[in-house]
Amino acid sequence: MNNVSLMGRLTRDPELRYTPNGAAVCRFNVAVDRRLSKERRQDAERNNQPTADFISCTAWNKTAELIANYFHKGDRIALTGRIQTGRYEDKDGKTVYTTDVIAETIDFVETANSSSQGQSAMQRPPVNSAYDQAQTQASREGSFRNFGSDSEDNEGFYHINNEDIPF
Template identity: 60%
Template sequence: MNNVNLVGRLTKEPELRYSQSGKAVTRFTLAVNRKLSREKKQEAEKNNQPTADFIGCIAFGVNAETLANYISKGNQLAVTGHIQTGSYEKEGQRIYTTDVIIDNFTFIETKKSDNADKEEGYFPVDNKDVPF
């Protein structure tokens, strides 16, 4: 069974392109934190060791267009999909690739500006103002 579930943050803006046949393709990288205790994470950071893995992801069709239009660098995203490996020739050397092909996704958190709630008509409410 080839099934992948990831939760991570986008490392940069997603790249939306269209194939020659007109199919949407979006590529992005998710930074997925490693499962480390607080102490081991602090120790790894102190020693300049990685605390996250950077995983290449690809979405096609409607998923590709939706992701490209609604997510950006720093957003947290949950994805499910499957691993696909491949290879290509570059400057006489064989390059091997491993990507997660996205089947489904869930927006978990987006970074909003401080005024985003006010712009959408939402204002903070003091509980003392609520009549019930």
């Protein structure tokens, strides 16, 4: 089974493009913290070793447009999808191998602005904000499903406390 669940922060603004057939494709990178103890994290930082993985992600169609329109660098995102590998030849004729996560469902977790204003993760912004409108529209279009939800009806939110997250 090829299933991936990620929660992290966007490392840059998503890039939205369209294929010649008109399909939307969005590419973005997610920084996901490694599961390290406090001591190991401090050791890694002292030794200039990475404490996060930077994962290349791709979304298609309505999910791609939703991400491009409502997510920005620094925003937290939760997504589920699958791993896809590929290869191509670069301009020098060398074979380059790729690994991407294809995002199938996403969830709004927290914006960079809300975290700098002291709001906790999973706290919703005021009603009728662009955030709410995006979730409502995506729910209607079927391109959004709440991360961690067992229901397929796209209603409501599934709240997760930071203590419940395994990383």
